[in-house]
Amino acid sequence: MEGNLPLIWRKFGERYDLDGNKCTTCGTAYFPARAVCPQCRRKGKLVDQKMPKTGKIITFTELFSGPAGFEHETPYFIAIIELDNKARLLSQVVDSEKEKVKVGARVEKVFRKISDIDPEGPIAYGYKFKVRD
Amino acid sequence: MIGIVGYGTYIPKYRITVEEIARVWQKDGKAISKSLNVKEKAVGSLDEDAATIAVESARRAVSHAGIKAKDIGALYVGSESHPYAVKPTASIVADAIGASPDLTAADLEFACKAGTAGIQMCMGLVGSEIPKWIKYGMSIGADTAQGRPGDALEFTAASGGAAFIVGKKKEEIIAEIEDTYSFTTDTPDFWRRQQAEFPRHAGRFTGEPAYFKHVMRAAEGVMKMVKMKPKDFDYAVFHQPNGKFPIRVAKMLGFEREQIEQGLTTPHIGNTYSGSMMIGLSSVLDKAKAGDKILAVSYGSGAGSDAFVLKATKNIEKNRPTSVFEMFKDKEYIDYATYAKFRKKLKSL
Numbered sequence: 001m002e003g004n005l006p007l008i009w010r011k012f013g014e015r016y017d018l019d020g021n022k023c024t025t026c027g028t029a030y031f032p033a034r035a036v037c038p039q040c041r042r043k044g045k046l047v048d049q050k051m052p053k054t055g056k057i058i059t060f061t062e063l064f065s066g067p068a069g070f071e072h073e074t075p076y077f078i079a080i081i082e083l084d085n086k087a088r089l090l091s092q093v094v095d096s097e098k099e100k101v102k103v104g105a106r107v108e109k110v111f112r113k114i115s116d117i118d119p120e121g122p123i124a125y126g127y128k129f130k131v132r133d
Numbered sequence: 134m135i136g137i138v139g140y141g142t143y144i145p146k147y148r149i150t151v152e153e154i155a156r157v158w159q160k161d162g163k164a165i166s167k168s169l170n171v172k173e174k175a176v177g178s179l180d181e182d183a184a185t186i187a188v189e190s191a192r193r194a195v196s197h198a199g200i201k202a203k204d205i206g207a208l209y210v211g212s213e214s215h216p217y218a219v220k221p222t223a224s225i226v227a228d229a230i231g232a233s234p235d236l237t238a239a240d241l242e243f244a245c246k247a248g249t250a251g252i253q254m255c256m257g258l259v260g261s262e263i264p265k266w267i268k269y270g271m272s273i274g275a276d277t278a279q280g281r282p283g284d285a286l287e288f289t290a291a292s293g294g295a296a297f298i299v300g301k302k303k304e305e306i307i308a309e310i311e312d313t314y315s316f317t318t319d320t321p322d323f324w325r326r327q328q329a330e331f332p333r334h335a336g337r338f339t340g341e342p343a344y345f346k347h348v349m350r351a352a353e354g355v356m357k358m359v360k361m362k363p364k365d366f367d368y369a370v371f372h373q374p375n376g377k378f379p380i381r382v383a384k385m386l387g388f389e390r391e392q393i394e395q396g397l398t399t400p401h402i403g404n405t406y407s408g409s410m411m412i413g414l415s416s417v418l419d420k421a422k423a424g425d426k427i428l429a430v431s432y433g434s435g436a437g438s439d440a441f442v443l444k445a446t447k448n449i450e451k452n453r454p455t456s457v458f459e460m461f462k463d464k465e466y467i468d469y470a471t472y473a474k475f476r477k478k479l480k481s482l
Contacts, residue, residue, distance in 0.1 A: 012228055016228055016229040017229060017231055072179060072474065072482060073179060073180070094178065095146045095178065097465070110185075110189065111185050111188040111189060111192075111229055112180040112181065112185050113180040113181070113185060114180070116180075122220075123182075123184075123216055123217075125184065125185065125188075125225060125229070128180070133463065
């Protein structure tokens, strides 16, 4: 994280609280925020918008071999989640029993550590999701 | 009028039983569990720390209070397991809940009572003439308590937290704070040096001259100020390093068992340190009805106690959050090896 600090810091709103945007012309919500609405182009008008904190699992997979920094978390789930306003994102799914992680399961956002690999370095926090009972 | 306008609790999902910890150290788990009056403790996952617990508690408190996070003008996080030695947890929480940037914030440490010291600071700021702009103050007690493997504290040192929002609008206050009093001395009963991984304690010395003396003096002090006796209270909640001390101190002060039962949370989740008394108080507020009187006394080693007298208002019955006892049910048991991994007690983690 240390080398990318300014880049990550700019994304705190996105990572901490799902800050995205919405095109007021066609009503489509975007996460992460887009610079241009791909549907409305020049006619589109984008405004900042916080995403809803709940949604459902569209598809998921269980990882048994995690990338650097995630080796100790395996096996873990990542899922494409459709939020209640139809915006989609990719997230880890935590604190959820295996049998509950399935397509269509309702999920809610939680605030967790994303990366904490250097004991003397900064900690990266952000969103993950958990299945709602 | 100053009082609580909202509260939120967060308890991690994972639990380890006292018997499982005792199994590893070849001790009599049943006897230890009985003597401590603690069945199991809550354990934060690998990706949880005092900051994530503080954020979750804070979000629930904001949602319960029904206020705008931007109106929080002061935010304090009390913990003895702040993720950074230098860099505030409070600024992470403020950003994550959308309270920043127009607020004052700081991290506090006073062993297990920093969160209640934060409530007192919020009372001062919210009630003060200067500054006028602070409408609400939030104080959080959150910990991923460290217990040295094999030490007696390992049976109880748990993870969890609670957040309280202090406000001054009569129509929003769910529990009025009628008075507060503190008792503080230099008592070396429990400590952790700057670079040390685990705290150390003075064994039996943590009892009489430390916990009991400070809790008693603070409780007696505040009761004297408001001219009330133990029988005048509907509920009493004390700091809970284990499930036994609060029962004993209640008896010594003259409270009945029924008065403390609702606030006794340590038997179910262990000692969440800075969260301990605040989670107990949350549980009391879950049940309290308009007019109920509550005595709440924290304790922090080193040593000090903050005592509060609260009176529930009719607003408390309008909007009840998910109760603390309901939260106890969302749990998954783990073994000692998983616990050692989650809490990074293994050298390579």
